[in-house]
Amino acid sequence: xxxxxxxxxRSKRHSSMRNKIVGTSERPxxxxxxxxxxxxxxxxxxxxxKTLVAASSYEKGVKSQVKNGTDTAKEVGNLIxxxxxxxxxxxxxxxxxxxxxxxxxxxxxxxxRQAGLEF
Numbered sequence: 001x002x003x004x005x006x007x008x009x010r011s012k013r014h015s016s017m018r019n020k021i022v023g024t025s026e027r028p029x030x031x032x033x034x035x036x037x038x039x040x041x042x043x044x045x046x047x048x049x050k051t052l053v054a055a056s057s058y059e060k061g062v063k064s065q066v067k068n069g070t071d072t073a074k075e076v077g078n079l080i081x082x083x084x085x086x087x088x089x090x091x092x093x094x095x096x097x098x099x100x101x102x103x104x105x106x107x108x109x110x111x112x113r114q115a116g117l118e119f
Contacts, residue, residue, distance in 0.1 A: 022046050023092075023093055025045050041055050055079040070107045077107065077108040081115030
């Protein structure tokens with residue numbers, strides 16, 4: 001019996017989810033990635049394979065306002081939603097990236113919803 005590492009298990013979950021979730025030009029995919037220290041979100045049109053909008057905790061404006069991980073995730077969610085509105089995107093499909101919908105991943109989603117994205 002072989003045991004898989006946590007990253008391999010997450011990768012398997014993500015790939016099985018991606019078989020069902022597809023971002024179109026009318027409704028692109030909001031993908032979230034969470035590392036130990038940072039969180040990033042992208043809005044992707046899978047038909048052409050392009051990232052339309054992105055936001056991350058690596059950015060300077062987000063780093064200066066950090067209190068804890070959840071607050072940072074909320075800031076990234078607000079940032080991605082405002083950039084999406086500027087790009088003319090209102091509806092998205094949420095892709096949690098194989099992570100559980102809890103904590104920082106849920107904070108990004110909730111903040112994006114409150115800022116006006118529909119999913």
